[in-house]
Amino acid sequence: MNILYLLIGFSILLALIFLAAFFWASKSGQNDDTYTPAVRMLFDDEVQEKIEDIKSDEDHV
Amino acid sequence: MIIEKNIAQETQCYHCGDDLPNTPYMVDSKSFCCLGCKGVYQLLSNHNLGNYYAYNDVPGQTQKNKASHFEYLDEAAIAANLVDYTDEKVSVITLYIPAIHCSSCIWLLEHLHQINPAVIQSRIDFLKKQVVITFKNQELSLRKLIEILASIGYEPLISLQDVVKKQKSDHSEGHLIRKIAVAGFCFGNVMLLSFPDYFGLSALEQEFRTFFGWLNLAFALPVVFYSGRDYFISAWNNLKNGILNLDFPLALGIAVMFIRSIVEIVGNTGAGFVDTLCGLVFFLLIGKWMQQHTYHHLSFERDYRSYFPVAVTLIEGEKERPLPLNELKVGNRILIRSNEIIPADAILLKGEAEMDFSFVTGESLPVKKVLGEVVYAGGRQLKGAIELEVVKPVSQSYLTQLWNNEAFFGDKTMIRTFADRASKYFSIVLLSIAMGAAAYWMLHDDPSKAVASFTAVLIIACPCALALSSPFTLSAVLSIFDKNKFYLKNTAVVEELARINTFVFDKTGTITNPENTGFTFEGHITAEEKQWVNDLARNSGHPLSRELVKWLNRPAKYTAVKYMEKVGRGISGMINGNELKLGSASFLGLKMKSPTQGAAVHIIINNRYLGFFCSKQQWRSGFKDLIFKLGKDADLHLLSGDQDQDKQTLIPFFPRAQQMHFAQSPQNKLDYIHNLQQSGRKVLMFGDGLNDAGALKQSDLGIAVTDNINNFSPGCDAILDGASFQKIPMFIKQAKDAVKVIHISFGISLTYNAIGLYFAVQGMLSPLIAAVLMPISTITIILFTSIAVRLYAKKNQLL
Numbered sequence: 001m002n003i004l005y006l007l008i009g010f011s012i013l014l015a016l017i018f019l020a021a022f023f024w025a026s027k028s029g030q031n032d033d034t035y036t037p038a039v040r041m042l043f044d045d046e047v048q049e050k051i052e053d054i055k056s057d058e059d060h061v
Numbered sequence: 062m063i064i065e066k067n068i069a070q071e072t073q074c075y076h077c078g079d080d081l082p083n084t085p086y087m088v089d090s091k092s093f094c095c096l097g098c099k100g101v102y103q104l105l106s107n108h109n110l111g112n113y114y115a116y117n118d119v120p121g122q123t124q125k126n127k128a129s130h131f132e133y134l135d136e137a138a139i140a141a142n143l144v145d146y147t148d149e150k151v152s153v154i155t156l157y158i159p160a161i162h163c164s165s166c167i168w169l170l171e172h173l174h175q176i177n178p179a180v181i182q183s184r185i186d187f188l189k190k191q192v193v194i195t196f197k198n199q200e201l202s203l204r205k206l207i208e209i210l211a212s213i214g215y216e217p218l219i220s221l222q223d224v225v226k227k228q229k230s231d232h233s234e235g236h237l238i239r240k241i242a243v244a245g246f247c248f249g250n251v252m253l254l255s256f257p258d259y260f261g262l263s264a265l266e267q268e269f270r271t272f273f274g275w276l277n278l279a280f281a282l283p284v285v286f287y288s289g290r291d292y293f294i295s296a297w298n299n300l301k302n303g304i305l306n307l308d309f310p311l312a313l314g315i316a317v318m319f320i321r322s323i324v325e326i327v328g329n330t331g332a333g334f335v336d337t338l339c340g341l342v343f344f345l346l347i348g349k350w351m352q353q354h355t356y357h358h359l360s361f362e363r364d365y366r367s368y369f370p371v372a373v374t375l376i377e378g379e380k381e382r383p384l385p386l387n388e389l390k391v392g393n394r395i396l397i398r399s400n401e402i403i404p405a406d407a408i409l410l411k412g413e414a415e416m417d418f419s420f421v422t423g424e425s426l427p428v429k430k431v432l433g434e435v436v437y438a439g440g441r442q443l444k445g446a447i448e449l450e451v452v453k454p455v456s457q458s459y460l461t462q463l464w465n466n467e468a469f470f471g472d473k474t475m476i477r478t479f480a481d482r483a484s485k486y487f488s489i490v491l492l493s494i495a496m497g498a499a500a501y502w503m504l505h506d507d508p509s510k511a512v513a514s515f516t517a518v519l520i521i522a523c524p525c526a527l528a529l530s531s532p533f534t535l536s537a538v539l540s541i542f543d544k545n546k547f548y549l550k551n552t553a554v555v556e557e558l559a560r561i562n563t564f565v566f567d568k569t570g571t572i573t574n575p576e577n578t579g580f581t582f583e584g585h586i587t588a589e590e591k592q593w594v595n596d597l598a599r600n601s602g603h604p605l606s607r608e609l610v611k612w613l614n615r616p617a618k619y620t621a622v623k624y625m626e627k628v629g630r631g632i633s634g635m636i637n638g639n640e641l642k643l644g645s646a647s648f649l650g651l652k653m654k655s656p657t658q659g660a661a662v663h664i665i666i667n668n669r670y671l672g673f674f675c676s677k678q679q680w681r682s683g684f685k686d687l688i689f690k691l692g693k694d695a696d697l698h699l700l701s702g703d704q705d706q707d708k709q710t711l712i713p714f715f716p717r718a719q720q721m722h723f724a725q726s727p728q729n730k731l732d733y734i735h736n737l738q739q740s741g742r743k744v745l746m747f748g749d750g751l752n753d754a755g756a757l758k759q760s761d762l763g764i765a766v767t768d769n770i771n772n773f774s775p776g777c778d779a780i781l782d783g784a785s786f787q788k789i790p791m792f793i794k795q796a797k798d799a800v801k802v803i804h805i806s807f808g809i810s811l812t813y814n815a816i817g818l819y820f821a822v823q824g825m826l827s828p829l830i831a832a833v834l835m836p837i838s839t840i841t842i843i844l845f846t847s848i849a850v851r852l853y854a855k856k857n858q859l860l
Contacts (some may be wrong), residue, residue, distance in 0.1 A: 004269065008276070012250060019246045026239055036187040039164045044112070047859070 072616070075099050076214075078119030082599070083620045098123065100693065101214050105169070110174050115171045120165035122214050126606040130398060133372030134204035143219065144203070145193075151181060152198040154331040156217035158210070161190045170215060170590035175200060177209055183715045192217075231560070237353065241346045244288040245279040248339035254280075255336040259829050274326035277335040285319050289342045292723050304856045307528050310491055311345065321516045334520055339832045341525050344839045352532040352552050354539060361550040363776050364469075365439070365461050365751055367422060370405050373397075374449065391451055398446045405438050405451045406458040412447030417438035421460060421751045422569055422702050425603075429759025439751055463727045463755045478556050479803055484524070491522050494612025502833040505534030510824040517826035521817030526838040530803055531810035533843050538799045541859050546782035547792055548770065554778050554805075557762050558796035564691055565734060565741040565756070568701035568711075570749040571766045572684055574783065582611050584672015593636040593662060597621050598643060601632050605662060606643075609674060641666050689712045690790040696720070696742070700730045702752050731755035791857045798853040805849070807841050815840035 025031065072081055075091040085092035086099040089106070093099040101121060105113055113120060121237035133139055146153040159544055160166070166185070170192050173180040183194045196206055210217055229417060254273045257266065289312075296312035299305070313613040315338060322333030362366070374396040375384040381396060386404055387856035389395070394410070405417070414430035421439040432437050436449060438458040455461060463469075495518040502511035535552035542549060549555065566572050586594075595613045598606040600621050624634040631644015642649055642665040647664050651670065663673040691697060698710065698720045705723035715721045722733065734756045737744050746753065746760035754775035757763030768783040781789075817834050820826045854860040 001266075001268075005272070009616075012276075015250060019242060022576050023179050023239060026235055028241070031186065031235075033186045033237065036167060037421060039167055039187065042164075043116075043168050043171075 073119060076102050076121035077117065077123040079123050083617055086734055104213060110169060110172060110175060113165050115367050116168055119744045120163055122160050131204045131207050132206055134372070135202065136372065136383055139371055139385055140203045147198060148794055150197060150199065151195055153193065153195050154203065155191055155193050157191055158215050158217045160215050161185065161187065167454050169213065206246065219371055220369065237346065237350055240288040241343065241350060243283050244339060244343040244346055245623055247284045248343045251277050251280045251336045251339045255332065255832065258332045271329060272293050273331065277333060278323065278326055279317060281322060281335045281338055284339050284342050287314060289315050290348060291448065292446060305485045305488040306478055307524060310488050310524050310529060314519055315342065317516050317519040326741065332828050334828050334831055337835050340836055341523060344525055345528055348529040348532040351536040354536055357547055359770065359780055361546055361777055362773065364464055364754065368751065370402055389451060390457055391454060393451045394840060395449050395451060396446060397442045397449060399442060399444060401442055403436050403438050403440050403449065405455045406453040407436055407449035407451045409434055409436055410448045410450055413444050414447050415443045417443050460727065460751055466731060466755055469758055478531065478553055479800065483807060487524060494818065495519055502824060503612065514822055514824035517821035517824065518818060521821045521826055521831060521834065522814050524810065525602045525835060526813060526842040527807060529839060530806035530810060531840050534799050534806065534846040534850055537847050538795060541795065541854045542792060542848065543858055546785045548780045550778045554762065555796050557801055558793060559800045561715050561743050561745040561762060561793065563696045563698065563737055563744045565698040565700055565744060565746045565760065567748040568699060568707065568752050569703055571747050572680055574679050574681045580609060580674045580676055582672060586671050590666060592618055593641055593666065594641060597632060597634050597641050600624050601626055608676065609662060639667055681783060681786045687787050687789055700725050700733060700756065727752040727755050732757045734759045791859055795854060795857045795859055799850060802846055802849045806846050809845060810838055810842055
């Protein structure tokens, strides 16, 4: 049963790592803006030639 | 589908979606309503930023009324105040851009580097409508950067107050979240470690009991000393001032739980109350977080400084230079260009002044000023450039001296919430029960039970559910109001709203709708003739013409030829072969009296007089109904800055004539509210302009009514979108119901407390009972308040 001491130690260590990760995220401002990144990831990187693609997409509807 | 779409595009500006004029501006077979919109489109397509139009249809804002000057940004002192960070190479600046409204805005503003490579990075915070720009300051000056933004239609709002505001941007929210994270982390682990004890350990497992106990204690340390610290500080500060607030029994409960857990675990006499302690702090902090809800895009603290420009153009002999506003002195000659704001009371020396005082009074019709006349601060010049001589310092002007009034110093007296008042009695009763139980067991010669019962009472009666009932109820109300476009500064405002018994209204812009002037036609006119009037008036920029076109509300059919406009007097032209003249009686050579109310637009078609359109102010929709409902159990007053020409039409709404006051200065309004309060009334003020700012501040609850919540609104406790104006009685009913919900949930949590106390006074409270009772009561309260508030909102037609 002594293995429990080790297991509990590990489980708390793991939880502490998650807590530290949350602190880091909070400090580095990742929770400040919860809306814009969701929109930003939908933008296409390439600008040239894309205009035509998107316009023609709309016409398929 | 395709055909429909093309038609839609042909009648709308490709950039901003406004109706097209008869001769639209064309580029690349796309049509634009004005040169500004066309310019933005050309600029964007030259820099391969055409995607802007792909993500949304007509993403732009109209460019018709834009003319801003940013010379003042070249002044090092001003620029230094605005930037967040600067070194030899790069500068970082945070700008507030009200025009941000869709995903195209995000896309375009984050691709600024394609317009000017000196921009290293630009990041948008959409909800706050802010953009953080990092740029190479050697290659791009601040002024140039702002001018680029303005040229693509995203002019930032730069004002003195925003400069000040930035320095005290708060980090408290981040702190609270971290405290919640720590409390939640400890709560979860402690629960895990406490469970074995509750379910019973076999003899083999007994050796873990001490180990788990010590681990629990270790988890309790950060909860008490980091997460729960604020409760001790607040309780202590309040105690020093002789106030018993809800934080006192909370802090006492936390402290007693912690100490008793140490004693039990160290002395190996029990499991302690660590799980209850962690859960308590965790739930309490969540309640606090709910209460801290803020609207990032709204500001409730604005005064004239956030409306006035940062700098003004000073004329020194032949030279012009920008001067920071706080250095402006009496006797300075200043140049005000079209669309700029007069920052201080000044005498008009040169030029034609036509001022828009809508931000000050709410009145949208422009006012003309003649040479030598004093122009009050706060007006926006509509025509060309004018020269003025300052006669009063900025802070002493007719309008701005209002802010020297004592009402603006110090905070508004704290709103006394129900929880504040109830907690005083709660603490006293709690302490006496604890003492009574201890005394009883002492008399029966059982000191150990005396200590046990004393501490148990303080633990079990710790008013967790009580402390949560207000925040959860009120934040639910806030989110319901939010859906109905009524934005409150904080949760305490809801309780204040429930107590109001006197309503004071401003007239222009508050109960009248500045966007919506109505017309009546005196005489006879056919539909076809109305069409001609519409097509002629469409060409004019005069506010009356614009209102008339809006009111006639029909698409353009004919093109006007031989169009002529005598500014401020009338217009003429040929429509479909007919000769039309619209304008004032003198312009048309008519000899007649003008109507008593409003302005008249006379019509002559083919030399035949048809009659005149008479403009009249329109009350906001639902105003009659609103007054009727509110008047049933509250006093109504009217304070207007205008003359009393509308008095007769208002008498049906405000039956007691002594409660209507006209020609009131901003100071008069403030004093009037103060007098009402002196006679023991709880006053709610509805206002919209800067001239109401004093009254809004002085009143128990100031509500700013606005048609565009992103526009300027004076400092207030709540902002109401004009579209929801008729819902005011429902809001008040909802606030009263919310207070009812709080009372009921207080009752519920007191019942739970009574059950716990039954065990506690007998000295037989086990950690298990505490660990079950605390979360159950908390969850009951959270469920009850959120469901009850929503049911009431349904009943009040707010959901």
